Amino acid sequence: MLAAQSAPTLKPSALTFQDLLFRLQAFWAQRGCVLQQPYDLEVGAGTMCPETFLRVLGPKPYKVGYAQPSRRPADGRYGENPNRLFKHTQFQLILKPPPANVQELYLESLEALGIDLKQHDLKFEEDNWEWPAGGAWGVGWQVMLDGLEITQFTYFQQCGGLDLDPICAELTYGMERIAAFLQDVDSIYDIVWARDPDAGVPRDGSTSRGRETGATVTYGDVRWEEELQFSVYNFEMADVPRLWEHFNSYEAEAQLLLVQANALLADEKASPRERRRFPLLPAYELALKCSNLFNLLDARGAISVTERVGVIGRIRNLTVGVAKAYALQQAVEAAPSGVSS
Amino acid sequence: MSDFLLEIGLEEVPARMIAWAQHELLKRVELLLSRERLVDRTGSLVWTNEGLPPGLHDGLSLNGAQVAKSFSTPRRLTVLFKDVVLKLDDAKERVEGPPVSAAYKDGKPTPAAEAFAKKVGASVGELLTVEKPKGKYLCAYVERKGRTANEILAAELPKEVLGVSWPKNMYWRAGKPERFVRPIRWVVALMDSEVIPLTIAGIAAGRLSRGHRVLHGEGAVTISSASEYKETLRKAFVIADVSERRHIIRKALDAAARTLPGARWREDAALVETVVHLTEWPTVILGGFEREYLELPEEVLVTVMRDHQKYFAVEDAEGKLAPHFLAVLNTQVDAEGAALIRHGNARVLRARFKDARFFWDFDQKTPLRERVNDLHSVTFHKDYGSYWKKTQANLGIANDIVDLIQVKGSTVDRGALHAATELAKTDLTAELVKEFTELQGIIGGLYARVQGLGETVAQAIYWQYSPASIGDPIPPSVEGQILGIADRLQTIGVMFSRGLEPTGSKDPFALRRAANGIVKILAESDLALTITELIGSVPELVNAVENAGLESRLRDFFRERVQFWLRDVRGFRYDVVNAVLGNIEYGRVQLGWNDVRDAIKRAQDITAKLGSADFIAISAAFKRIKNILRQAEERGYALGNWADIRADEAKSLRSAIQSLADGVAKLREQRRYGEALALIATLRPAVDTFFDKVMVLDPDEKLRGANLALISGILDNFSSIADFSEIVTA
Structure with missing residues (x-):
């Protein structure tokens, strides 16, 4: 099935996929959040981006939101399954510390997306979250809208093996689900991604709809090929020995940096400047590389069950190592907001 | 107030x-x-x-x-x-101080007395004294302001x-x-x-x-x-009362189901509790799905609805699943909103059913038979190994069990049992089970059926995890029962041999639940099996040196589970249960927990006798006998020969014992416990007279020994059904 070819039955009033992202970003920007761009590395979830993983450590308040394409190689379905994707879009929000009215703010954000809560059934159902490879966990809910899970709402308790104080609230909106729900389409690929308000002729060549709805570009138009090709690569072609080579090599470099970082941070003679300039952020990127490679190896069926725990442990050593060093580095001196002397 | x-x-x-x-x-x-x-x-x-x-x-x-x-x-x-x-009212409170003996020295107050006086805000002269068992103490009355x-x-x-x-x-x-x-x-x-x-x-x-x-x-x-x-x-649209919310939900489910002719919602008490605690203002909507999905097994449909969506299933007048669902909302909406919500919920359900159908079809490409070796890569426990290894061990235990019961004349389809045991865990590699883990076993059974492995094999696989809780039924077939026992017993053996048995409230591998399952299967099936026979088939026992004490730990564990079963599940009085299982220290009841069905029968028959005055009196006499024997043991008195008794009362008791012993033994053998107990109760006049007239611990050593042998003979001959001294008679 090539879902992209079927004509979407878009409700005229429904927001496009990109409108939804705009609205969410605007909503949270108006409430004081930093808006970040998606992180430019492969991650399995918005949580893994440094804007979450490292910012939640330490005492400094922070509010940030970003739309993060999240890769889960094993979830790919060659673009054939209407509900499953190799790469989906999370709108990730961190509120550190969480305001007392965080749930109310969240509900307002849904209304900003055009969801009239008076016409729907909304429940906060227990769903706790953990990322073992990141030494991170929290408690929270899956937010159910008419039986559909649209958001994971988590109060982070630990990250990188460190207790958080203050804790933070993490809201992860599943954008494809929300869009499919609001546009009332049965396939993710039928989601209208963008609509050209001025185009007189829809892309299917018909003229009847014209300016009323504008020409549309669907999710399938934008992403289907990527789903197909990455599924082929992830499941069939990714070279397992080379993936292991990459893994080992990234791990070795991250380890080397961590050893140096720990020596430096323990060295009382090292100046604050020396400590602050030590490249822990790059070390974290190397750990993320390993995490993605693990996911690829997993999708290739190259990791046996017995190996699995061990490999997760290796990634965890890196992420937790970076987190601990990063917390120390931050404590050396308050992180500079600009260029230091 | x-x-x-x-x-x-x-x-x-x-x-x-x-x-x-x-x-x-x-x-x-x-x-x-x-x-x-x-x-x-x-x-x-x-x-x-x-x-x-x-x-x-x-x-x-x-x-x-x-x-x-x-x-x-x-x-x-x-x-x-x-x-x-x-x-609270203001109150005068008495505060006690040091003993008078320490309060004065040479007639003058000591620092201790001064300090006490200061503490209560009085002069030493104003202090009072109070008489206590250990002597006189200083005291004073202090005004306490009521908070x-x-x-x-x-x-x-x-x-x-x-x-x-x-x-x-x-x-x-x-x-x-x-x-x-x-x-x-x-x-x-x-x-x-x-x-x-x-x-x-x-x-x-x-x-x-x-x-x-x-x-x-x-x-x-x-x-x-x-x-x-x-x-x-x-x-403010909040029903704070839990029972009221439950009532509202049940009524609303009834009303919504009634809009379909002949339909009912499928009762699910646990799901009702969940939605009661998910709502402040509950209402119900009825939704539907396409009839084509009814081709999926009912188990899958119900699991998707119940576990994943918290919907109630709807059945028609014949009890067959209807293409509808009932969702409990935490809101109240108008007709337009209801249409939206119904539509949204149906959309989610349809997507899930589609997934389930996809997985079902996908799984059929690799039949269970071809999945056996895949179990090598599914970990059962990291220190033990894979499900393949567990499967091999399960096969050994199942085989032992068949040997045991065939000797006793039962028939088992050995081939079907072997196939079922070998394939029992293969559904762990199926996509549908990965998606709906709660359906493991059930999916395997359904696959075995559609893959033509025969009804006996399919049933045994299907039922292997039942009973998962006390209320669940046991597997209907002998093969299913044996598989269920073997699988649980293997798990218990592995965990116990690695020191991973339950402690206190911690039971991470749910071993108590596993043992409860075995006890329930033994209690409610016709399997001629004792617990010690089963324990004997635990492979870890072979390595006796490494696993020293394993057998007795397993015995203690199962004894406790049988006790739980009799007391908490079957509701027998605790003293009856103690009597049936036997007092470990002084009892004559050997392994009273070993044969579960027999233990239940004995508990039932004893319970029926609790109203009989003779039975109660005999129980009291047994307790007395046990106490006397204990005293004798403590004083180092030896048992003698009951031929040496002298008193007429002792002689008539002896002949009563002799005339009853064979009859009781025979009835016990035939498990006619009620009659046996009635017979034992006829000892009462002889026992009563004996204790009235005869001093058991006679100063004469020979006589004393004879008396002790006599009363010990009562315990020896009549305690094989239960340790009556445990019965609370007051």
């Missing part, structure tokens, strides 16, 4: 945790109030339960009148107490609230001052209509509660007085 209300306002508490917390908060506050004498509890005090699962309480009555009641919704835990004292309820509650209540135990807690405030299930967002604390000035988790108590998130909105709800709590919340 006032009404006291406490409402803890929370972000949504997990549904599974609410009932226990509601119960615990009520108990904690009641204990606090009675400890501090803020309530008078003289009279008949009874914990009551209208809305919570059995064993929990949500109310308290005193002399028949309700004095406390608790409420809960996902967003609040509430207790309401009647007749609370506002202020107010508000003072006490402000000081003590926060500790009680924050002391409520949760399966999983969280921090939310900076500095991590407290942990609770979810953040506390408001507190209402009222004494009648007055706010009690107290602070819990940084929240000052007030009178402002909240209503339903959407129907009422986020504006505050003013509780003007404690007694108006429930009705005020109702106006």
Whole structure:
């Protein structure tokens, strides 16, 4: 099935996929959040981006939101399954510390997306979250809208093996689900991604709809090929020995940096400047590389069950190592907001 | 006397945790109030339960009148107490000091006396004395000002609230001052209509509660007085009373199902409890799905609806699944909203059914037979190994069990059992089981059926995990029963041999549940198996050196499970259970727990005799015999030869024993326990007369030894059914 070819039955009033992202970003920007761009590395979830993983450590308040394409190689379905994707879009929000009215703010954000809560059934159902490879966990809910899970709402308790104080609230909106729900389409690929308000002729060549709805570009138009090709690569072609080579090599470099970082941070003679300039952020990127490679190896069926725990442990050593060093580095001196002397 | 209300306002508490917390908060506050004498509890005090699962309480009555009641919704835990004292009376309290002997030296007060006088604010001359068993002590009467309820509650209540135990807690405030299930967002604390000035988790108590998130909105709800709590919340679209919400939901499910001719919603008490604790203002909508999905097995459809969507299934007049579902909403909407919500829920359900159908079809490409080797890569336990290894061990145990019961004349389809055991775990590699883990076993059974492996094999695989809980049925076929036993026994053996047995409340591998399953299968099947026979087939026992003590630990464990079964599941009196299982130390009952069905039969027959005066008297006599034998043992008196008895009463008791022993033994063998017990009870006149006239511990050693041998003979001959001395006769 090539879902992209079927004509979407878009409700005229429904927001496009990109409108939804705009609205969410605007909503949270108006409430004081930093808006970040998606992180430019492969991650399995918005949580893994440094804007979450490292910012939640330490005492400094922070509010940030970003739309993060999240890769889960094993979830790919060659673009054939209407509900499953190799790469989906999370709108990730961190509120550190969480305001007392965080749930109310969240509900307002849904209304900003055009969801009239008076016409729907909304429940906060227990769903706790953990990322073992990141030494991170929290408690929270899956937010159910008419039986559909649209958001994971988590109060982070630990990250990188460190207790958080203050804790933070993490809201992860599943954008494809929300869009499919609001546009009332049965396939993710039928989601209208963008609509050209001025185009007189829809892309299917018909003229009847014209300016009323504008020409549309669907999710399938934008992403289907990527789903197909990455599924082929992830499941069939990714070279397992080379993936292991990459893994080992990234791990070795991250380890080397961590050893140096720990020596430096323990060295009382090292100046604050020396400590602050030590490249822990790059070390974290190397750990993320390993995490993605693990996911690829997993999708290739190259990791046996017995190996699995061990490999997760290796990634965890890196992420937790970076987190601990990063917390120390931050404590050396308050992180500079600009260029230091 | 006032009404006291406490409402803890929370972000949504997990549904599974609410009932226990509601119960615990009520108990904690009641204990606090009675400890501090803020309530008078003289009279008949009874914990009551209208809305919570059995064993929990949500109310308290005193002399028949309700004095406390608790409420809960996902967003609040509430207790309401009647007749609370506002202020304790001032009281004179006696304070005791040092002994008089230490208070004066040479007629002059010592520093100890001075210090005591200072402490109580009096001069030494004003001190009084009090007579105590150990002598005279200084004392004084001190005026204690009665504290107010508000003072006490402000000081003590926060500790009680924050002391409520949760399966999983969280921090939310900076500095991590407290942990609770979810953040506390408001507190209402009222004494009648007055706010009690107290602070819990940084929240000052007030009178402002909240209503339903959407129907009422986020504006505050003013509780003007404690007694108006429930009705005020109702106006804000919150039904605080759990039993009322349950009633509303059941009625609404009935009404919605009735709109389809002949249809019923499928009863599911656990799901009702879940939705009761997920809603503040429940309503129900009926939705539908395409008929084509009914081709999927009912088990899959129901699991998707129940476990993943929390929907109730609907069945037609014949009990067959209908293409409909019932969703319990936490809101109330007009027709347009209902259409939207119905549409949305149906959309999600359809997607899930589609997935399930996809997985079903996908799984058929690799039949179970081709999945056996895949079990090498599915870990059973990291120190033990894979499910393949477990499967091999299961096969060995199942084989042993067949050998055991075939000797006793039972018939088993050995080939089918072997196939079922070998394939039992292969569905762990199926996509559908990965998606719906709760359906493991069931999916395997369904696949075995469609793959033509035969009904016996399919049934055995299908039922292997049943009973998962006490209320579940046992596998209907012998092969299924054996597979179920072998699988559980293997797990228990592995874990015990690695020191991973349950301790206290910790049972991470659910071994108690596994053993309960075995006990239940033994109790309710026709399998001629004893527990010691089963334990004998545990492979880990082969390595006797490494696993020293394993057998006796397994025996103790199963004895405890049989005890649990008789007492907590079958409801036999604890003394009857002790009698049946046998007292480990002094009993003559050997392995009373070994044959489960026999233990049940004995417990039943003894229970039926508890009303008989002769039986009770005999039980008392057995207790007396045991005490005498114990005394004799302590004093080093040896048993003699009962041929040496002299008194007529002793001789007639001996002949009574001799004439009954064979009959009792025969009846016992035929498991005619009721008749055996009746026969034993006929010993009573002889026993009574004997104890009236004969001094057992006679100064004459030979005579004493003979007497002891005689009464010991009673235990030896008549204790094989039960240790009657355990029966409580008073």
